[in-house]
Amino acid sequence: MADMIKTATRDAYGKALAELGQEKADLIVFDADLAGATKTSVFQKAFPDRHFDCGIAEGNMICAAAGASTMGLVPFASSFAMFAAGRAFEQVRNSIGYPHLNVKIGATHGGISVGEDGASHQCCEDFALMRSIPGMTVICPADGEEARMAVRAAYEMEGPVYLRFGRLAVPEFHEKNFNFQIGKGEILRDGTDVAIIANGLLVYEAIKAGEALAEAGINAMVINMATIKPLDEELVLAAAKKCGKVITCEEHSVIGGLGEAVCGLLSEKLPTVVRRIGVNDEYGHSGPATDLLKQFGLSAEHIVEVATDLCK
Amino acid sequence: MTLSEKKQLQLTACKVRMGIIESTFNAKCGHPGGSLSATEMFTYLYFKEMNIDPTDPKGAGRDRFVLSKGHTAPGLYSTLALRGYFPVEDLKTLRRIDSYLQGHPNMNTVPGVDMSTGSLGQGVSTAVGMALAAKHKGESVRVYTLLGDGEIQEGQCWEAFMFAAHYDLDNFVAIIDNNGLQIDGNVADVMSPYPIVDKLEAFGFKVVAINGHDFDEIEAALATARETKGQPTAIVMSTVKGKGVSFMENNAGWHGKAPNAAEYEQAMNELNATYAELEAN
Numbered sequence: 001m002a003d004m005i006k007t008a009t010r011d012a013y014g015k016a017l018a019e020l021g022q023e024k025a026d027l028i029v030f031d032a033d034l035a036g037a038t039k040t041s042v043f044q045k046a047f048p049d050r051h052f053d054c055g056i057a058e059g060n061m062i063c064a065a066a067g068a069s070t071m072g073l074v075p076f077a078s079s080f081a082m083f084a085a086g087r088a089f090e091q092v093r094n095s096i097g098y099p100h101l102n103v104k105i106g107a108t109h110g111g112i113s114v115g116e117d118g119a120s121h122q123c124c125e126d127f128a129l130m131r132s133i134p135g136m137t138v139i140c141p142a143d144g145e146e147a148r149m150a151v152r153a154a155y156e157m158e159g160p161v162y163l164r165f166g167r168l169a170v171p172e173f174h175e176k177n178f179n180f181q182i183g184k185g186e187i188l189r190d191g192t193d194v195a196i197i198a199n200g201l202l203v204y205e206a207i208k209a210g211e212a213l214a215e216a217g218i219n220a221m222v223i224n225m226a227t228i229k230p231l232d233e234e235l236v237l238a239a240a241k242k243c244g245k246v247i248t249c250e251e252h253s254v255i256g257g258l259g260e261a262v263c264g265l266l267s268e269k270l271p272t273v274v275r276r277i278g279v280n281d282e283y284g285h286s287g288p289a290t291d292l293l294k295q296f297g298l299s300a301e302h303i304v305e306v307a308t309d310l311c312k
Numbered sequence: 313m314t315l316s317e318k319k320q321l322q323l324t325a326c327k328v329r330m331g332i333i334e335s336t337f338n339a340k341c342g343h344p345g346g347s348l349s350a351t352e353m354f355t356y357l358y359f360k361e362m363n364i365d366p367t368d369p370k371g372a373g374r375d376r377f378v379l380s381k382g383h384t385a386p387g388l389y390s391t392l393a394l395r396g397y398f399p400v401e402d403l404k405t406l407r408r409i410d411s412y413l414q415g416h417p418n419m420n421t422v423p424g425v426d427m428s429t430g431s432l433g434q435g436v437s438t439a440v441g442m443a444l445a446a447k448h449k450g451e452s453v454r455v456y457t458l459l460g461d462g463e464i465q466e467g468q469c470w471e472a473f474m475f476a477a478h479y480d481l482d483n484f485v486a487i488i489d490n491n492g493l494q495i496d497g498n499v500a501d502v503m504s505p506y507p508i509v510d511k512l513e514a515f516g517f518k519v520v521a522i523n524g525h526d527f528d529e530i531e532a533a534l535a536t537a538r539e540t541k542g543q544p545t546a547i548v549m550s551t552v553k554g555k556g557v558s559f560m561e562n563n564a565g566w567h568g569k570a571p572n573a574a575e576y577e578q579a580m581n582e583l584n585a586t587y588a589e590l591e592a593n
Binding site for chain 2: 028049050052054055057059060062063064065066067068069070071072073075090091094095098099100
């Protein structure tokens with residue numbers, strides 16, 4: 001595993017836009033002075049006349065994208081998650097969500113793996129914010145290929161989509177052109193003792209945890225739940241029924257994200273013991289991304305600890 | 313425009329005003345003041361200026377209008393109804409629980425509404441996005457947006473203005489209804505947006521200042537906007553909040569309040585008198 005190829009999902013996002021741009025003339029991109037970081041610069045290089053920098057004005061960018069979508073174009077609007085989902089929340093809610101417009105929000109630098117920039121830029125609230133908007137689809141891919149497929153699927157579906165990408169390079173484990181479907185979770189490892197449901201960079205940690213747990217005699221099911229909304233309820237219920245115990249893992253606050261979505265479903269339809277792994281109602285801080293992830297318990301080691309405790 | 317055209321527009325504007333009073337009276341709430349101040353502009357845009365077809369409200373090449381000051385929906389709805397987008401009778405259902413005429417414009421329920429608005433500062437941004445998209449697609453679509461003078465206290469408006477000038481959106485027209493009043497009082501006292509003309513010029517706009525109740529001036533300003541190339545146009549129109557209904561004029565209290573039965577009667581009597589007078593001349 002040490003020699004696995006690593007890709008940041010933001011890099012995959014930029015490349016996917018450029019690739020899709022070749023095929024789809026109606027795809028345009030908005031950015032807010034972060035094209036180099038969000039990687040929409042890759043698209044910009046290929047299609048300079050279809051990339052519109054809005055300057056450091058995210059609220060206007062989100063609404064301009066909404067307006068452009070009413071003219072039959074398919075805009076991808078990009079910034080850091082903090083500003084796309086956070087600063088521009090109300091613009092997303094009222095100008096994209098309420099009229100249910102065909103705008104895709106490509107938000108990069110989600111979670112604490114932003115690293116050295118620290119808490120002001122480490123958005124751990126975007127799933128919560130975007131999930132709360134009626135009709136919004138919320139996706140957080142786990143690796144580069146999933147990011148690429150998610151961009152394509154988001155383009156193909158009619159309606160607003162929030163895509164969250166990361167800054168940190170993470171291992172590639174998906175096959176090229178695998179069957180990605182919005183709203184469908186993916187069983188990466190079958191098991192019977194505990195279901196580990198993860199998204200984003202926690203998916204690979206969950207895979208590693210599953211292997212370590214197997215060595216210790218705990219047979220864990222590992223699920224990649226890239227789509228947080230609409231949640232694959234069928235799969236969550238089936239996993240909970242089979243395993244009787246659930247752990248959720250996300251690079252997000254334990255408030256309002258995948259964990260709460262799973263808890264909400266299970267508490268109403270199949271009460272099951274759940275442990276949520278995520279950022280525990282606190283801010284991040286500066287530091288190397290990999291160290292921060294360990295410190296905040298967003299690691300295979302911590303998943304193993306929680307699973308072991310849960311399966312005692 | 314000919315004298316008879318002008319008279320027709322004035323008569324239509326008077327009917328738009330009646331629709332505003334009728335709808336807000338029946339709703340027992342809503343925003344008559346800023347609807348009445350922008351009535352001539354609504355009327356001119358929908359009855360003369362814009363390339364639109366009420367029988368094909370979603371027609372691809374149509375001009376767009378975004379009511380950035382979305383709370384003045386009664387003014388827009390009344391104009392749309394009279395223009396033939398939906399029955400005038402339906403204005404009485406404004407804001408009702410089973411009505412498609414939502415308190416603020418909803419593009420998915422109201423025929424003729426090009427963008428859902430209501431949260432101030434956002435409509436203008438959606439409008440610049442439309443104008444950019446039209447230019448990008450090489451369509452001759454023009455995009456008009458109406459903002460309140462209080463609304464431009466929202467910083468996002470200025471982000472949108474920057475954007476319009478930066479992308480040379482000469483198919484975009486920002487119309488500012490300078491009636492001088494907002495909920496808490498005079499705009500100059502609450503948080504002065506002045507000097508509006510100078511600021512818009514500094515932001516790269518061709519700016520025309522007019523009397524927003526004068527159809528000749530409205531026509532000339534919109535013609536200037538069409539002739540202006542390489543930059544967006546702003547029309548700053550001086551207006552009277554509550555225009556056409558004596559007791560509502562220049563009174564911030566009528567920003568978001570409906571007339572009661574006696575007030576309704578008086579307002580309609582005044583508007584009917586105005587209508588008869590116009591017709592007689």
